[in-house]
Amino acid sequence: MRLDDPWYDALASGWGELDGTGSFAPTGPPGPADPRRGHSAADIYLEVQRSEAFQEVRRRYRRFVVPATFAFLAWYLVYVVAAVTAPGLMARPVAGAVNVAMVAGLGQFLTTFLLTGAYARHARLRRDRAALDLRWETQEMTRGAGR
Amino acid sequence: MNGNHETLALLLFSAFIAVTLAITTWVGRNRHGSAEEFYAGGRLFSPMENGFAIAGDYMSAASFLGISGLIALFGYDGMLYSVGFLVAWLVVLLLVAELVRNCGRFTLADVVAARMAERPVRIAAGTSSVTVSVLYLVAQMVGAGSLVALLLGGTSGAARSWTVIGVGALMVIYVSLGGMRATTWIQIVKAVLLMAGAVVLTVLVLVRFHGDFNALLDSAAERSGHGSRFLAPGLRYGGTWTARIDFISLGLALVLGTAGLPHILSRFYTVPTARAARRSVVWSIGLIGSFYLMTIALGFGAAALVGSAEVRASNAAGNTAVPLLALVLGGGEGSTGGTILFAVVAAVAFATILAVVAGITLASSASVAHDLYASLRRPGAKQYSEVAVARVAAAVIGVAAIGLGLVAQDLNVAFLVGLAFAVAASANLPVLLYSLFWRNFTTRGAVWSVYGGLIPAVLLVLLSPVVSGSPDSFFPGVDFQLFPLENPGLVSIPLGFLAGWAGAVTSTDPPDEAKHAETEVRALTGAGAV
Numbered sequence: 001m002r003l004d005d006p007w008y009d010a011l012a013s014g015w016g017e018l019d020g021t022g023s024f025a026p027t028g029p030p031g032p033a034d035p036r037r038g039h040s041a042a043d044i045y046l047e048v049q050r051s052e053a054f055q056e057v058r059r060r061y062r063r064f065v066v067p068a069t070f071a072f073l074a075w076y077l078v079y080v081v082a083a084v085t086a087p088g089l090m091a092r093p094v095a096g097a098v099n100v101a102m103v104a105g106l107g108q109f110l111t112t113f114l115l116t117g118a119y120a121r122h123a124r125l126r127r128d129r130a131a132l133d134l135r136w137e138t139q140e141m142t143r144g145a146g147r
Numbered sequence: 148m149n150g151n152h153e154t155l156a157l158l159l160f161s162a163f164i165a166v167t168l169a170i171t172t173w174v175g176r177n178r179h180g181s182a183e184e185f186y187a188g189g190r191l192f193s194p195m196e197n198g199f200a201i202a203g204d205y206m207s208a209a210s211f212l213g214i215s216g217l218i219a220l221f222g223y224d225g226m227l228y229s230v231g232f233l234v235a236w237l238v239v240l241l242l243v244a245e246l247v248r249n250c251g252r253f254t255l256a257d258v259v260a261a262r263m264a265e266r267p268v269r270i271a272a273g274t275s276s277v278t279v280s281v282l283y284l285v286a287q288m289v290g291a292g293s294l295v296a297l298l299l300g301g302t303s304g305a306a307r308s309w310t311v312i313g314v315g316a317l318m319v320i321y322v323s324l325g326g327m328r329a330t331t332w333i334q335i336v337k338a339v340l341l342m343a344g345a346v347v348l349t350v351l352v353l354v355r356f357h358g359d360f361n362a363l364l365d366s367a368a369e370r371s372g373h374g375s376r377f378l379a380p381g382l383r384y385g386g387t388w389t390a391r392i393d394f395i396s397l398g399l400a401l402v403l404g405t406a407g408l409p410h411i412l413s414r415f416y417t418v419p420t421a422r423a424a425r426r427s428v429v430w431s432i433g434l435i436g437s438f439y440l441m442t443i444a445l446g447f448g449a450a451a452l453v454g455s456a457e458v459r460a461s462n463a464a465g466n467t468a469v470p471l472l473a474l475v476l477g478g479g480e481g482s483t484g485g486t487i488l489f490a491v492v493a494a495v496a497f498a499t500i501l502a503v504v505a506g507i508t509l510a511s512s513a514s515v516a517h518d519l520y521a522s523l524r525r526p527g528a529k530q531y532s533e534v535a536v537a538r539v540a541a542a543v544i545g546v547a548a549i550g551l552g553l554v555a556q557d558l559n560v561a562f563l564v565g566l567a568f569a570v571a572a573s574a575n576l577p578v579l580l581y582s583l584f585w586r587n588f589t590t591r592g593a594v595w596s597v598y599g600g601l602i603p604a605v606l607l608v609l610l611s612p613v614v615s616g617s618p619d620s621f622f623p624g625v626d627f628q629l630f631p632l633e634n635p636g637l638v639s640i641p642l643g644f645l646a647g648w649a650g651a652v653t654s655t656d657p658p659d660e661a662k663h664a665e666t667e668v669r670a671l672t673g674a675g676a677v
Binding site: 041042043045046048049054057058061065068069072073076077079080081083084085087090091093095096097098099101102105108109112113115116117119120123128131132134135138139142 | 378432436668669
């Protein structure tokens with residue numbers, strides 16, 4: 001581990017704190033995640049993967065990403081299929097020269113921007129801190145471990 | 148188009164070339180020659196810089212001139228492209244950018260090979276990455292040739308050929324001398340120029356209509372000769388059912404292909420952390436989204452102010468819609484304002500092409516040196532440094548792209564771009580997603596998934612009406628057309644996913660649980676990331 005690790009930015013200032021995810025401190029009391037000599041890196045990664053803290057990070061990531069991906073892909077496919085199969089519906093006027101197709105197209109832009117903002121916010125507030133703690137702990141454990 | 152445009156445009160071209168060569172020299176003055184430096188520019192770009200560079204890497208001349216031209220000719224149907232190009236970034240943001248940054252070093256194959264038997268996986272992923280890059284590169288070269296010739300008025304074959312050769316030579320110089328650092332700065336400069344040009348033109352269009360978008364749409368519909376049908380889908384893709392399904396196939400390829408483009412993936416390695424990779428994608432979505440919104444205004448503006456018939460008369464594919472619009476907005480043919488705006492648009496288009504081809508050349512030279520050369524080298528052979536191999540590979544790819552660009556001069560550019568996206572979505576995306584998310588994925592699955600997407604995609608194109616069997620085909624004289632669609636995505640993307648699944652479940656070796664744990668932990672936390 002390098003001390004000038006670029007992860008060591010503003011966020012990293014409090015990496016030792018617990019954030020409610022039950023993450024373990026690298027110098028904490030011996031527990032299931034204790035860095036034991038003679039452990040190979042493979043064992044350490046398996047151990048981290050099974051730890052509650054990692055499961056929580058993964059759960060938070062998947063709970064956001066999986067439904068969001070299905071939602072925006074479905075919305076995009078509906079839009080494309082409607083554009084080529086239902087031109088009559090898409091041509092229906094809404095206001096002035098603006099029709100359903102124009103609203104749907106600009107709606108795609110809008111939902112893309114909104115989802116981008118929502119994802120960035122979710123990751124920053126709900127995931128970054130816990131992931132960073134895990135990163136330090138894992139690197140601390142794998143340091144010196146045989147591979 | 149008189150001589151003034153050409154002189155001024157040539158001056159601006161030369162200025163841009165001088166600036167980019169200066170960047171290349173300045174960057175290369177004390178280079179270390181390490182792989183880290185050459186492929187990833189030292190990994191210390193800021194998210195904003197990388198966001199601009201991604202936007203500069205992604206927005207090709209096809210989007211600037213092509214999409215606005217399509218809107219000017221076909222109205223709403225042109226917009227469908229820009230929506231696909233933008234929504235694709237959500238796949239990149241949510242599923243790919245951060246995880247790839249955490250797991251890989253330089254290329255797509257790094258991510259996959261971390262879990263699998265290294266050699267076969269690297270050869271497979273390297274091959275498909277090079278295929279995608281070369282297709283995309285040829286598309287850009289062909290586009291560059293016809294575009295510059297068109298903008299400068301010289302439609303002769305010689306002008307086009309020399310443009311292709313010149314663009315190829317420049318990109319080889321940028322990449323082999325400047326590596327990722329020079330490429331990134333060229334892309335940033337280009338993105339700023341492109342955004343500035345688009346903003347100026349959009350503001351001028353909106354000022355013409357006193358900020359009334361409704362009035363803009365109304366007069367576009369009126370001048371187009373199609374009336375209100377111009378503002379609804381169907382003018383271009385509403386014909387036969389084959390054409391409609393073909394468009395769905397293209398739409399699928401666009402939205403899933405971006406996340407498999409090697410030159411986009413390699414951009415995430417230029418920032419220090421996954422968090423920075425995420426923030427750079429947020430920047431680039433902002434830039435790309437607002438750019439495509441502006442192309443909509445420009446396209447309808449060209450229809451309203453220039454007229455669809457005039458656009459079509461100048462270039463049947465609509466590629467000159469924006470330059471013609473610039474001429475009108477500046478005060479018309481022969482006016483000083485018109486001359487300046489036209490030359491600026493031409494120079495921006497030229498800058499766009501150079502920045503995009505440099506990015507692709509760099510990514511494909513990385514695939515050749517880091518994946519293919521490292522895996523295929525005979526054990527006893529003399530060992531060259533990887534960066535030296537990459538520099539040579541950039542030159543070889545440049546020569547190959549020039550050659551193919553000269554041969555393929557008459558191919559449709561939009562089709563080539565669509566094909567590159569289809570191959571990326573069929574061969575690269577499935578293996579990437581399976582490696583990152585599927586516990587039971589195996590080496591056999593990875594290899595099958597790459598070839599199971601790559602081979603059908605290429606075969607279906609060879610059997611499509613693009614290659615034979617219709618008057619517009621590459622070989623109009625013969626007919627071995629078996630597949631009705633021009634874009635293979637609708638068939639080859641599911642095949643890529645299916646082949647990966649089939650390979651994994653029929654594997655004789657069990658999936659490596661520890662390697663999966665390592666990939667998952669590293670992907671989501673960044674532990675051990677370089």
